[in-house]
Amino acid sequence: MISIVILGAGNVATHLYKAFSNTESTSVIQWFNRSLDVITPYKNKVDITDNLNTLKKADVYILAVSDDVIAELSSQLPFENRLVVHTSGSVSVYDIDKKHKRGVLYPLQTFSKNSKIDFANVPICIETIDKKSYPLLKELTTSIGSPTKRINSDQRRVLHVAAVFVNNFTNQLYRIGHEITESEGAEFDLLKPLILETSKKILELSPFKAQTGPAKRNDKKTIKKHLKTLESKHHKDIYNLLTASIQHTHGRKKL
Amino acid sequence: MISIVILGAGNVATHLYKAFSNTESTSVIQWFNRSLDVITPYKNKVDITDNLNTLKKADVYILAVSDDVIAELSSQLPFENRLVVHTSGSVSVYDIDKKHKRGVLYPLQTFSKNSKIDFANVPICIETIDKKSYPLLKELTTSIGSPTKRINSDQRRVLHVAAVFVNNFTNQLYRIGHEITESEGAEFDLLKPLILETSKKILELSPFKAQTGPAKRNDKKTIKKHLKTLESKHHKDIYNLLTASIQHTHGRKKL
Incomplete structure (x- = not known):
């Protein structure tokens, strides 16, 4: 004991x-x-x-x-x-x-x-x-x-930072999804099944393989539409930075 | 039929x-x-x-x-x-x-x-x-x-943008978590239960209420440690922008 x-x-x-x-x-x-x-x-x-x-x-x-x-x-x-x-x-x-x-x-x-x-x-x-x-x-x-x-200590250090990305920052993206939908009286609840599926997907696929969407496809027309839809500069900044990040990961853009 | x-x-x-x-x-x-x-x-x-x-x-x-x-x-x-x-x-x-x-x-x-x-x-x-x-x-x-x-059309438009945030952008945060952990030979798999829990949490709590972590607590010491740990400028940029976003949402910072 x-x-x-x-x-x-x-x-x-x-x-x-x-x-x-x-x-x-x-x-x-x-x-x-x-x-x-x-x-x-x-x-x-x-x-x-x-x-x-x-x-x-x-x-x-x-x-x-x-x-x-x-x-x-x-x-x-x-x-x-x-x-x-x-x-x-x-x-x-x-x-x-x-x-x-x-x-x-x-x-x-x-x-x-x-x-x-x-x-x-x-x-x-x-x-x-x-x-x-x-x-x-x-x-x-x-x-x-x-x-x-x-x-070891180095591994704990990077795990702690990575946890901030996949937990705190991800939750903030949910928050922004909430802000954007409510701005037009759409229901955030409609996004919940998608949120769950997105997280479950990485049990079987690497995040690299699981990626989809306009940034990965380099679908400029849709990206332009999205930026036009976003009213807050702050939301636009995050959209631009994460779009560039996805394009970098999938070989479309140098950072 | x-x-x-x-x-x-x-x-x-x-x-x-x-x-x-x-x-x-x-x-x-x-x-x-x-x-x-x-x-x-x-x-x-x-x-x-x-x-x-x-x-x-x-x-x-x-x-x-x-x-x-x-x-x-x-x-x-x-x-x-x-x-x-x-x-x-x-x-x-x-x-x-x-x-x-x-x-x-x-x-x-x-x-x-x-x-x-x-x-x-x-x-x-x-x-x-x-x-x-x-x-x-x-x-x-x-x-x-x-x-x-x-x-209506406006609601569909914002739902589609919000879906990019909670799906494509979230998945890219998983990808960055993967990059950060693998850089020290730590296992990305260790983060999977946290990823699942983060998504499940919003079934019961709003993303606003579900938020935790150094940005929300305005824990400058930990934020500084994290920025020091991150080697890529690109990861640092995303860390800074999303930290500012959380602080803005939780009343710590004007954007």
Whole structure:
């Protein structure tokens, strides 16, 4: 049985707490947060604390806190030579105080507060400095059903940027689709099946092979019509840049 | 029983042929294409022809052909005052020769050649000039299980542009995610669950509410790290423009 202390109470911390509490091979023995309010509802299920000096001895301490406080919090932990990991995509593993054994569990998924998470859909990227810590972290993440992948710092860095493109930026394109359709009283809902299909397509085809549309076909007439339809300069700028990007990828244009 | 003649043999034409052949309330009585080769495999199931002068009398003629040839083909049809529709998102209904009753059946979905299409996931936008043609087109599209929506030309125009944003441009963001991850030997596959979740999220939340990430949080430190990670100027340009777009939407920045 792997014993775990979770530090932090945001979305990732809460989802990890729930997941690790439900396995047979792991046990969350304590939950720390600066403010007890948020975790008080769990006090009958797990030992809660807001005092670092009362932290119990555990196999692994998971710092699921804001990027900005990882370094400081790790240096404040009143022990050394135990395994301490953070869950951030963009913070270096070396930001954790060097008195600890250090690692990262980076879950590559978007977490909403209230929706249930199936960890089978949450790949967890594992990074460790010493090789010995890896098998324990692998066992930990496998226990909640996550696909796992050992990666290095450079790979985590690019995965985090790529996640912004496929998640935040994609969602902004949905937002713009919403703005454009509503401007004429058309329903954004009509686009939802297309949005789902576009994402499902890349399960079978590479994004390169999946591409269609006027930019790829170099259909200048339709591109011109679209630019005429768009009223906002801002929408036009995005249209032009992504059209050029597609044409570059498919050999129509040099950037 | 509504009788249909299909003209054209691309993805949309082929999927529509298969769908309309499988209902009890519609019958494809003829399939026309300039070149017989492509439709010859269907010759035992439907009357095929490459000669416009042999077209049979039908309730509706569906021109599922390239945008560029809709006007010409419609004027070449050797009859008048019958219902003729095209399936394009960007061509005016008035491009169809005015000797016909005119309409549009615009399926808002991406069609791949070989994959099966469930028309329950293909909203069809209906546009007609004369009101009398609408009920027949409504019955036609409902027969294959498509959600239908009556729209006007302006709405079709904005839906078509919005479709480019949520489909072609989104797919290009996947492509860039692929380029960025592969540059460090990280696996693009790790991003697939995130891609699926991002699209599913908007079934329940508006894109405005679903937004997360460094741009929305105005997390300058992470944005700076990301820009440093990106090697290509082109990727940086897209990162900057879409970050500004998110910040504009969420009140952090004027454009």
